[in-house]
Amino acid sequence: MKNLLSLVLLLSLVFSQSKVTIDNEEIDMNQNEAIVEVLGMVCSMCAFGIEEGFSKEEFVDKSKFSNGVLVDIDAKFVQLGLKKSSSVNPEAIYNVIQDAGYEVKKLYILKENQLTKYNVGKLNILEKELKENTPENIL
Amino acid sequence: MFRRLILLLFLISNLSAHPVIFKNGKVFWLTQNPTYNDLRFGISKTSNWYIGFRLLEDRKEEKTFALMNNNILAKRWNNENSQANLYLLSSVGLNTKSSKVMSTVGVHGDWENRRFMVMEMLEYYSYNDSLVSNTRLAFSPFTVDYSKISTWLIAHYRVSYEDKNASEMFIPVLRIFKRNYLFEFGSNGKDSFVTFMIHY
Numbered sequence: 366m367k368n369l370l371s372l373v374l375l376l377s378l379v380f381s382q383s384k385v386t387i388d389n390e391e392i393d394m395n396q397n398e399a400i401v402e403v404l405g406m407v408c409s410m411c412a413f414g415i416e417e418g419f420s421k422e423e424f425v426d427k428s429k430f431s432n433g434v435l436v437d438i439d440a441k442f443v444q445l446g447l448k449k450s451s452s453v454n455p456e457a458i459y460n461v462i463q464d465a466g467y468e469v470k471k472l473y474i475l476k477e478n479q480l481t482k483y484n485v486g487k488l489n490i491l492e493k494e495l496k497e498n499t500p501e502n503i504l
Numbered sequence: 505m506f507r508r509l510i511l512l513l514f515l516i517s518n519l520s521a522h523p524v525i526f527k528n529g530k531v532f533w534l535t536q537n538p539t540y541n542d543l544r545f546g547i548s549k550t551s552n553w554y555i556g557f558r559l560l561e562d563r564k565e566e567k568t569f570a571l572m573n574n575n576i577l578a579k580r581w582n583n584e585n586s587q588a589n590l591y592l593l594s595s596v597g598l599n600t601k602s603s604k605v606m607s608t609v610g611v612h613g614d615w616e617n618r619r620f621m622v623m624e625m626l627e628y629y630s631y632n633d634s635l636v637s638n639t640r641l642a643f644s645p646f647t648v649d650y651s652k653i654s655t656w657l658i659a660h661y662r663v664s665y666e667d668k669n670a671s672e673m674f675i676p677v678l679r680i681f682k683r684n685y686l687f688e689f690g691s692n693g694k695d696s697f698v699t700f701m702i703h704y
Binding site for chain 2: 404405406407408409410411412413414415417418436437438439441463464465466467468470
């Protein structure tokens with residue numbers, strides 16, 4: 366019985382996580398998180414505007430990371446904690462980056478065991494590239 | 505001399521960081537040297553447009569200027585590992601005692617990545633009919649994480665064209681900043697200044 370419980374716990378942990386590759390680096394991503402690859406974010410003061418923008422958004426879970434936001438300038442991405450209860454509009458994430466003066470390269474959202482990846486298309490709008498919801502696609 | 509020092513303050517305070525920041529981002533900015541106090545406060549109404557107030561005080565001459573800044577980000581190139589910008593700058597204001605109008609117009613271009621920065625700014629000043637060219641080449645000896653202190657070494661070269669004469673000046677500058685706080689110190693043995701800035 367103990368072994369069975371351990372197995373269930375392990376599987377639930379494994380299936381609640383995912384990894385995305387950014388700048389040749391694998392980034393761990395948990396349930397209710399988003400990762401945004403940002404073009405042009407090359408300094409702390411650039412990143413501060415992005416952090417400020419997200420910290421004011423309702424859908425951001427402030428209990429995760431630092432006020433809901435983790436910034437990596439070297440790999441040029443921002444990781445967000447997302448509230449379980451709120452639905453996330455990818456356009457809202459995109460707008461925060463734009464209001465800070467930068468551009469989204471790619472956006473990943475992991476919610477309800479679904480990892481969704483968005484690219485920015487030629488018309489400068491977000492395009493859903495693929496939707497993975499099968500267990501074998503979630504590491 | 506007075507005019508040159510005023511010009512120096514203009515160029516230094518305009519060159520400290522991006523002239524436009526994030527939407528609804530506010531800037532508080534203080535520059536002080538043995539002669540002047542220079543205080544600024546402003547807001548980026550959008551990611552392309554900054555408007556702010558500036559109070560410039562010459563303590564020795566007991567003159568104060570009240571100015572309004574209006575900066576526009578005309579174009580930004582956001583690249584994979586770098587960023588480049590083109591800004592249009594303007595300011596207009598008064599000598600608070602004589603009420604004489606003073607205005608400037610300028611263009612500012614820069615390129616930067618995690619290690620290097622190049623900047624050129626040209627500004628025209630109406631009150632003395634001068635054109636000033638400012639060039640900055642900067643190098644960061646090490647790159648650091650967002651939460652740590654970033655250090656930049658800057659070579660600042662300025663040429664001022666006034667009354668058919670050109671005067672030039674070189675100042676080495678040390679810039680350190682962490683997240684939204686910036687501090688700069690520069691000196692060439694003759695002229696020196698300190699700047700503190702915060703974005704919030």
